[in-house]
Amino acid sequence: MACLIFDADDTLWENNVLFERVIDAYLDWLAHPTLDRAATRAVLDEVERANVVVHGYGTAGFLRSLHDCFERLSERPASPAEAREIEQLASALVFNEVELVPGVAETLTDLGARHDLLLLTKGDPAEQQRKIDASNLAHHFASTHIVAEKHAGTYRSLVAERRLEPGVTWMIGNSPRSDILPARAAGLNAVFIPSPHTWVLEHDELDHADRGVLHLEHFRELAEHF
Structure with a gap:
């Protein structure tokens, strides 16, 4: 698992x-x-x-x-x-509701039947919690974590807190800078799912020869690999 x-x-x-x-x-x-x-x-x-x-x-x-x-x-x-x-x-940035990426709800249901799922997001705690609540996805995750920043130390702390085994732990996200590179630096595997709307400050170069990073095009593809 x-x-x-x-x-x-x-x-x-x-x-x-x-x-x-x-x-x-x-x-x-x-x-x-x-x-x-x-x-x-x-x-x-x-x-x-x-x-x-x-x-x-x-x-x-x-x-x-x-x-x-x-x-x-x-x-x-x-x-x-x-x-x-x-x-x-x-004023348009009032998150009364969120728009899920296609395939997210059903894919999380599928993956949750076979694996442990965690949520790790950065930002203002109250704002991020409002979005989590509005998404109706919280029940899929064994735990949710809202942090100020994502760096290698963030991932190491989560590994220690949850007693995770790095070799079978995967960080899944759209940001090279916050999701992929620091997770790899902490010894985790990673899945990169690019978004056409990724913030410019989250861009960074990935090593395409790194076999610890799985590159997918769509969220639904996760069910084919896990």
Whole structure:
């Protein structure tokens, strides 16, 4: 019996596409007079990269980044009216419900009959828990874990806490930076299921010669391998 650890955002349900829609609307609204859209987005990415280190992940940190990006590009703080407009743009990020990736519910049911399943997600604890609750997937997992960041130490701690056997434990996710590379560094196997909407800050290079990483195209394919 294997232990399968699942990422949540953009693995079990759609997430970053919602942020990308807000960013598209934000860039339209910002309409910087001298920078093109790609250059403006690059500034926002830089601001987000700095902010997640200090403020973590989630909608509150993202909203802060939108305000900080405006201030950097405009060389002034947003006016009260502009601040309200930015907050209105981000108001779509209220997770009253989640959209599951196709095949997730039935595949988890199938896999749970044969293997131990865990959930490991990073972000704001209250926000992530709301999404877990809204997904109606929690019953599939022996335990769920919400962490501030995913690095090799995170995985080693989970192995120790749950007394897992690394050789038969697999981390399943869409993020090279948070799911695959640190899990491998901790001695776990990994399954990479790419998402077209993976956040740019989660991108990284994978070693395609690494036989400890299984590359799949769709979530449903997990049932063919485990």
